[in-house]
Amino acid sequence: MPISALADVDEATSPPAPSSAPGSKPAAKISCLACRAAKRKCLTPDAFTVCKRCTDQGLECEYQKHRRGRRKKNADEARAPSRSHSRSPSRHESPPSRPLADRERPDKGRSIPSSAISRHSIRFSHVVPIEGDSSPYIPRPSSQPPATGGANLALLGSDCPDPVMSGFLSEADAYELFEFYFHHLNVAVAILDPVLHTATYCRDKSSLLFSAVLTVTAKIIRPEAYPSCLLIANKLVGQAVEYGLCSIEVVQAIIMLTHWKKADDSSSWRKVGYAIRMAQELRLNQRAPRPLPRNERQAREILNRERCWLNLIVADYHLAMHHSLPRMIAQDDVDDPAEWITEHPHLPCPGEAVIAPWISFSRLTRLFADMLASMNGSPSNLRSLHWLEMEYKRWHRRWIEKNSEYGFLQQQVAMIKMCGSLLHFHICEYHLLFTARYRSNGTTMDTSEPSQLSYAFAECTDVALGLLDIFQTDFVAHGYLPFCFNMTWVGVAITSVWLIKNIGAMDKRDRKAVILKLTEVADSTAAASRSSEDMSAYTHRLLKHLLDSASPNWQRAKPSAARDGDAGSASSGPTPGVIAPPHTWTVSSAQQMIQDNLWNPSIFQDIPALRTDAQHQQCVTGNSAYNDNHPPPDPVAQQIPGDVLFPAADDDIWKLLFPL
Known part of the structure; x- marks a missing residue:
């Protein structure tokens, strides 16, 4: 007689199972609900002990007796209630080893049911997705692989102490820096959860993450300690790679050090690529089952993993666009985060709401880049542009x-407005480029005459000035420049370069507005600079260089002259020495303008003068055009040609922001 038949006879002749009584131990070992759902082995001696897997992963360990066999009808159960307690219904009603309800339910994403092959004891490799054949290479939503290299975590902390252990910062400084980080930096780019990632938690959990928070914050409020903290953080990153550590804390530290890096750091794209691979190994790209656990800490840990992945999407888009390099995260891996943002209002994390508009903005900007590369003069180009403009308007309204x-903070509103203005400028620039190339028929552009070209040019000018207005009113006025997102500096550089390159084609009023606005921004960035190597300082030097390369009449425009309108000699007819609109006017994209003017080995050697010899003679002889309101230019400014846009000493930073 088969063994299974003997087991059935023994069970039929045995007394009633004690598991039917409330609170008693089950007759046979059963798995907890969490392990059964994950198809994992449940390591526990009985149903009254929390299993090892739930203990390690902090899951709720709950047991429920198996119901095997075909379910009885309600009428039969009501007619014979006592018989259901007298014997076990699971083995006499149906012999299959799996519940019939489970066998009849289609397995989502499974092509081969395990019941079809279990009788033959067949086992397959990890590439065959069969239910029950667990493998670390098959991604499962409820499976969270442990961090590798766990034995070296202590070595990472002892071999390279954090900034507090090294004596660069005190304990009080560390708590102050953490508080500043969550009030100012984390609301700009929400990487950490302020409830989970306290100073004590980060220091105990990961010396790298603890040091990263101190480093990016010391850059702003402890600049004297920043170089030492950065040295420690970079050494810890290198050791994490050397030891093969793989944890979410390493990923978060890399994201943080990338967003608030040194201006001349060129390693961002490579480091984020390493962090993306690590995140994929940790299954951070897999959304956990919903609803979230009732336990707040467990729920926040799940959201912490998902928030980390969304931050990687933003970083991947941002670096790929501005470094002209491919993305690593496939489009299929990017979900719309708007629902994710609004699904957990009871678990707030200040700053995370801005992730949704950032990702959608990055998608639209990526689409613009593809459209610009494929422009060929076809009417379909304008149809695509119209569709992009409609998408931008929907994004703007939402x-x-x-x-x-959405409860955005003021700093987040400023950043969203900056992104929207930059995208609007690119749309207007596309329209201007298309009109200049394919609709102008070689005619000279005259801003005083209405035409498609002059209208597109004026719209581009207005939007570029509007972006600088946002910079002044939404960033400078609130003191956000020391810790704002890098997109801010990219937008200011793009529009400033475009305005100076095209100032000769503008009318007098627009020229004055451009000079005055760029002067305001230059003064603001100088005041906000904390050191000579931060982005405020680089941007200030760029703007001063742009203003010096313009005509002296334009760069010396005064606010009083702008308010007086056409009064005075500053607005009375054409001024000698002013560059007139060119006879043949062409335009390229702002990105191309920047890339064409990056490499300037020496701007003060063998450089042609900006003005002609006749104009220079007028300056020397004291022509009446250079009166008290317009004094003669200084010799240095006179030698800088109009097509040299970037200071030679700062070329490296602009190559990082606008590489070919």
Whole structure:
């Protein structure tokens, strides 16, 4: 007689199972619900002990008796209630080893049911997705692989102490820096959860993450300690790679050090690529089952993993666009984060709401880059541009006009407005480029005459000035420059370069507006600079260089002259020495303008003068055009040609922001 048949006879002749009584131990070992759902082995001696897997992963360990066999009808159960307690219904009703309900339910994503092959004891390799054949290479939503290299975590902390252990910062400094980080930096780019990632938690969990928070914050409020902290953080990153550590804390530290890096750091794209691979190994790209656990800490740990992946999406888009390099995260791996943002209002993390408009903005900007590369003069180009403009307007209505619905902070509103203005400028620039190439028929552009070209040019000018207005009113006025997102500096550089390159084609009023606005921004960035190597200082030097390369009449425009309109000699007819609009006017994209003017080995050697010899003679002889309101230019400014846009000493930073 088969062994299974003997087991059935023994069970039929045995007394009633004690598991039917409330609170008694089950007759046979059963797995907890969490292990059964994950198809994992449940390591526990009985149903009254929390299993090892739930203990390690902090899951709720709950047991429920198996119900095997075909379910009885309600009428039969009501007619014979006592018989259901007298014997076990699981083995006499149905012999299969799996519940019939499970066998009839289609397995989502499974092509081969395990019941079809279990009788033959067949086992397959990890590439065959069969239910029950667990493998670390098959991603499972409920499976969270442990961090590798765990034995070296202590070595990482002892071999390279954090900034507090090294004596660069005190304990009080560390708590102060953490508080500043969550009030100012984390609301700009929400990487950490302020409830989970306290100073004590980060220091105990990961010396790298603890040091990263101190480093990026010391850059702003402890600049004297920043170089030492950065040295420690970079050494810890290198040791994490050397030891093969793989944990979410390493990923978060790399993201943090990338967003608030040194201006001349060129390693961002490579480091984020390493962090993306690590995150994929940790299954951070897999959304956990919903609903979230009722335990707040468990729920926040799940959201912490998902928030980390969304931050990697933003970083991947941002670095790929501005470094002209491919993305690593496939489009299929990017979900719409708007629902994710609004699904857990009871578990707030200040700053994370801005992730949704950032990702959608990055997608639109990536689409613009593809459209610009494929422009060929076809009417389909304008249809695509119209579609992109409609998408931008929807984005603007949702995230800017209705920002109060999402609880954005003031700093986040400023960043969203900056992104929207930059995208709007690119759309207008595309329209201008298309009109200049394919619709102008070689005619000279005259801003005083209405035409498609002059209208597109004026719209581009207005939007570029509007972006600088946002910079002044939304960033400078609130003191956000020391810790704002890098997109801010990219937008200011793009529009400033475009305005100076095209100032000769503008009318007098627009020229004055451009000079005055760039002067305001230059003064603001100088005041906000904390050191000579931060982005405020680099941007200040760029703007001063742009202003010096313009005509002396334009760079010396005074606010009083702008307010007086056409009064005075500053607005009376054409001024000698002013560059007139060119006879044949062409335009390229702002990105191309920047890339064409990056490499300037020496701007003060063998450089042609900006003005002609006749104009220079007028300056020397004291022509009446250079009166008290317009004194003669200084010799240095006179030698800088109009097509040299970037200071030679700062070329490296602009190559990082606008590489070929």
